Amino acid sequence: MSFESPDFRSDISWSTPSAITVFGHDLVDDLVGKVNLGDMGFLELTGRLPTPGESTVFNALTVSLVEHGLTPSAIVTRMTRYGAPESLQSAVAAGLLGLGSTFVGSVEGAARYVQEATLDGDLTKEAAGIVEKFVSAKAIVPGIGHPIHKPLDPRAERLFGLLDEAGLRGPQVTLIREVARQAGDALGKVLPVNVTGAIGAIASRLGIDWRVARGIGVMARAVGLVGHVLEEIRTPTAPAIWREVDEAATRHHG
The missing domain is CATH 1.10.230.10 (Cytochrome P450-Terp, domain 2)
Structure with a gap:
């Protein structure tokens, strides 16, 4: 008897022995030390990093x-x-x-x-x-x-x-x-x-x-x-x- 693998899927983040990828960005090289917490939240909610203007506005939303x-x-x-x-x-x-x-x-x-x-x-x-x-x-x-x-x-x-x-x-x-x-x-x-x-x-x-x-x-x-x-x-x-x-x-x- 064989079983098919369940169709689980996530495009948010995945890892290899040497890297962690988040929405296509290398966590260590692209995000850590370069992206603030608000921008990271924006990335999680939209799947992309904000423009400078969007960053200012979104961070202001959270601060308020x-x-x-x-x-x-x-x-x-x-x-x-x-x-x-x-x-x-x-x-x-x-x-x-x-x-x-x-x-x-x-x-x-x-x-x-x-x-x-x-x-x-x-x-x-x-x-x-x-x-x-x-x-x-x-x-x-x-x-x-x-x-x-x-x-x-x-x-x-x-x-x-x-x-x-x-x-x-x-x-x-x-x-x-x-x-x-x-x-x-x-x-x-x-x-x-x-x-x-x-x-x-x-x-x-x-x-x-x-x-x-x-x-x-x-x-x-x-x-x-x-x-x-x-x-x-x-x-x-x-x-x-x-x-x-x-x-x-x-x-x-x-």
Whole structure:
């Protein structure tokens, strides 16, 4: 009895006794010491190295999401580290698991409606259809609005500015700005394009598939969460958070 070899295939990386190849580039000779971490992330997501302008913009996208203070993901990381101090990776992974539609994951939602839109037509009409879809479902429009940053999110504006400086502005940005304007009009609120919306639009301009656009935030936030682990080691907050929550939750029992 003979068995056929399963048809497994990957074109990302392969090795020989003397070399490691990543998307056709020699890791040692072409990448190590020559390519920064952001450019390596771009290579993983697109299969090619970025142009200088794309490099500046993509690195800026990641930097904008590294740190947000004691957000739920950072708190979860710190609490997990308290329970399992021997496992840094578990603490970081715990924080990353919370990157969903409320935090960071809205990059994916914004990138999806931008990429599914017809960008060479009437963008005002396209934006109206996008807004109607979310408003009629009484759902938040991904990438639009912020509880603090009004009337503009300074992070989004900085990213858009860098895109312009690199000569990469495209209809993706025009569309998401129009979505924000129409969503604000429909709901009677000030709803700027927020940082995740900007990243979704810019990632789309850079050719990054919406299905992995959230990964930009995952890469970035992993760096920040390692920093939170280190601060937790040096100046713990988890025991105090635990005590405070426990006391507050049981106070009604007297």
